[in-house]
Amino acid sequence: DAGVTQSPTHLIKTRGQQVTLRCSPKSGHDTVSWYQQALGQGPQFIFQYYEEEERQRGNFPDRFSGHQFPNYSSELNVNALLLGDSALYLCASSFGPQGQETQYFGPGTRLLVL
Amino acid sequence: AQSVTQLDSHVSVSEGTPVLLRCNYSSSYSPSLFWYVQHPNKGLQLLLKYTSAATLVKGINGFEAEFKKSETSFHLTKPSAHMSDAAEYFCVVSENFGNEKLTFGTGTRLTIIP
Numbered sequence: 239d240a241g242v243t244q245s246p247t248h249l250i251k252t253r254g255q256q257v258t259l260r261c262s263p264k265s266g267h268d269t270v271s272w273y274q275q276a277l278g279q280g281p282q283f284i285f286q287y288y289e290e291e292e293r294q295r296g297n298f299p300d301r302f303s304g305h306q307f308p309n310y311s312s313e314l315n316v317n318a319l320l321l322g323d324s325a326l327y328l329c330a331s332s333f334g335p336q337g338q339e340t341q342y343f344g345p346g347t348r349l350l351v352l
Numbered sequence: 353a354q355s356v357t358q359l360d361s362h363v364s365v366s367e368g369t370p371v372l373l374r375c376n377y378s379s380s381y382s383p384s385l386f387w388y389v390q391h392p393n394k395g396l397q398l399l400l401k402y403t404s405a406a407t408l409v410k411g412i413n414g415f416e417a418e419f420k421k422s423e424t425s426f427h428l429t430k431p432s433a434h435m436s437d438a439a440e441y442f443c444v445v446s447e448n449f450g451n452e453k454l455t456f457g458t459g460t461r462l463t464i465i466p
Contacts, residue, residue, distance in 0.1 A: 266408070280459050
């Protein structure tokens with residue numbers, strides 16, 4: 239049973255560019271959440287998708303957007319990249335959006351913005 | 353609003369001695385609480401979770417945590433540290449009723465002294 243997978247593993251972009259990160263949830267899961275983990279920090283919640291809708295959003299600008307597909311996979315898009323967007327981006331999946339459900343994390347995509 | 357405070361940014365213990373990682377939480381509702389571990393260059397792994405059942409929660413690898421509502425604490429313990437326990441540990445809170453995002457603490461780096 240495959241766990242949460244993310245692609246790519248590493249990415250280098252320059253300021254002003256746009257990036258798309260991808261996530262496939264654990265088998266049987268229908269909810270995907272995205273987190274940003276800056277170096278030396280705990281992960282920060284970006285948004286959560288359930289039934290192809292953005293269900294909750296953290297304190298991130300509109301440059302961060304996402305999508306969930308009918309097969310429950312998800313994309314995170316970041317436009318107009320800033321140096322401060324350099325971080326590890328984590329995807330987590332769960333069965334249902336309820337808070338007590340365990341979220342399983344993927345290995346992350348490390349984004350470097352130059 | 354929900355939040356967690358991890359009281360120690362760095363804890364060092366000798367191999368074979370007890371581990372105590374401290375966490376206090378704040379929540380408007382009855383929370384779910386989690387401890388996750390992150391080894392270098394690896395994803396987040398769930399150690400244990402509390403979801404309003406038994407207040408003493410047992411997790412993987414010999415870890416356990418006790419939910420104390422009166423003290424708003426959820427400290428993580430292990431009777432005997434092993435070299436493989438060296439990692440970053442995150443205390444995490446999630447509320448139900450429409451605010452199911454995970455809110456992470458800033459992390460505690462656990463170092464094991466041989």
